[in-house]
Amino acid sequence: MYFSNKQIILGFLYNIGISLAGFALKCLTPFNDKIKLGVNGRKQTFNVLKTHLNNEDKTLWFHCASLGEYEQGLPVFKELRNYHKNHKIVLSFFSPSGYEIRKNTPVADVVVYLPLDTLKNASKFINMVKPELTIFVKYDIWPNILNTLKEKQLKAILISANFRANQSYFKFYGKKLKNALFAFDHIFTQNETSKKLLNSINYKNVTVTGDTRFDRVYSQLQQNNTLNFIETFKNNQLCVVAGSTWPEDEALLIDFINNTEHKNVKFIIAPHNIKANQINNLKEQLHPKTVLFTEKENSNLPNAQVFIINTIGILSKIYNYANIAYVGGAMGNTGLHNTLEPAVFGVPIIIGKNYDKFPEAADMINFGGMFSIANNQELSEILSKLITKSDFCNKAGSKNLNYIKNNKGAVIQILSYLRI
The missing domain is CATH 3.40.50.2000 (Glycogen Phosphorylase B;)
Incomplete structure (x- = not known):
């Protein structure tokens, strides 16, 4: 019972923190153009999804924190785009530096800002997208969204993950973030150290594959430069x-x-x-x-x-x-x-x-x-x-x-x- 109550308290604090962060970002919009882009972009997310998706669509969802993670995941995205020609691809970014530069990428049918990770937003987003497969790149772990995927038994993987011992997942106070990792059916890490850290919290579905960025940059040699x-x-x-x-x-x-x-x-x-x-x-x-x-x-x-x-x-x-x-x-x-x-x-x-x-x-x-x-x-x-x-x-x-x-x-x- 103590463990359950502790989890409830930590979850409550996380949700309060996300709501406060959303309020703080809105207050900062007059003073920071990048924050303003993100806040205004997130307001449009659900309208964009409603316009471009319907209940009959089969979808895949790719999420990247920013531009670097997009480039990292791109070789995987391209292969899935070619293979799943009858699926609609939803690509989300958290940062404007990713969204604003790649909002017209041909690898996706719909590009949106990821909404803030409130319980309400998580449920609404997943119910609208209904992804058959979700791919997160490197990090940007959002507990409510990932736990919603898990509750609905929707497949999700994390690629090019790179963990460090000082991160919250491996601390006593990071229980909610740690649990979110278990929403992934499989995690592909960049190195053996990351695998050992995941094993230390009893996460076993992990494979060391290295960093997809190597594949991404090597493909540059096949392009016209x-x-x-x-x-x-x-x-x-x-x-x-x-x-x-x-x-x-x-x-x-x-x-x-x-x-x-x-x-x-x-x-x-x-x-x-x-x-x-x-x-x-x-x-x-x-x-x-x-x-x-x-x-x-x-x-x-x-x-x-x-x-x-x-x-x-x-x-x-x-x-x-x-x-x-x-x-x-x-x-x-x-x-x-x-x-x-x-x-x-x-x-x-x-x-x-x-x-x-x-x-x-x-x-x-x-x-x-x-x-x-x-x-x-x-x-x-x-x-x-x-x-x-x-x-x-x-x-x-x-x-x-x-x-x-x-x-x-x-x-x-x-x-x-x-x-x-």
Whole structure:
């Protein structure tokens, strides 16, 4: 009886917390455009579902927290899209950074914001979608929604899961979240550590398949990655591509570019934030001739040394032109961005110092294809070495490509479980 009462109390507190979070988000909408997009988008979710679904539809439901998880799940989504041609695919996001960029993706028939995880919303959402199969990617565990799926005996799996011992699932106070994991019929983890953590709470339906991102980035090699304007800019010279940079990254890059002796080296910078004032500030600090993506039609690209990409959606193709890559996010605390995208093109990669939560970065550093730096001097030393020693540069890049090849294959295992 004590256990049951405890569960009731924890559930009550969780539901109160979700309601308070919803109220707080509404209060913050006048001050934050991203929050406003999410709040307004969630208001439309049930109307969108009502418009696009009917009781006779067979459906699959894919859920991603944000854009990164979407890219992670995409190779699985595509296979299921091709196999289940008579099903409607519902794709949900929690974050505007995922929804706003992929709301027109061809992999889904309906794209919506996931409603807040109240009991009422969970019941309404599942009753409208009625998914034959639900796939969550990596995390974003919502207890009420998942428990509703379980109560209705609807199949659900979690793919590319990556757990850490300090997460709530494995603490005495995380009982509700822990129980939500048991709503999944099967969990596919990125590593053995995650499997052992699940086993420690007596969850047994788990398989270590690795990370589906390896399959996703490897498929990039089968695509057309040609960008004529990048070829024109590069002009057959050595090119350093700095992707998803933040101000902390850019400060180091600006110093190197402005003071480098390597005048024949080209630099492409693709900032994470492309707000006009920040882009203009970046351009003004660079001494060599610099061109913005939005100015390229009226510029002499071959004569420029720096090309700033103030648009989104093309970085994965731009990495195809890199001889050396710098990936942002790890000089500060915002989180390291996708290092697998440049790795698949067989180039050495430089990152900042804060990469503890990114096992693929630690792996590539250990294998000798990636280099972590903490200051201007360290960036200058490794970048100059990669620029001047082509053999060293090529060997480091090859190690990254081999790392991708050796770790792909998660998608095949997941599809085998699903019997397609």
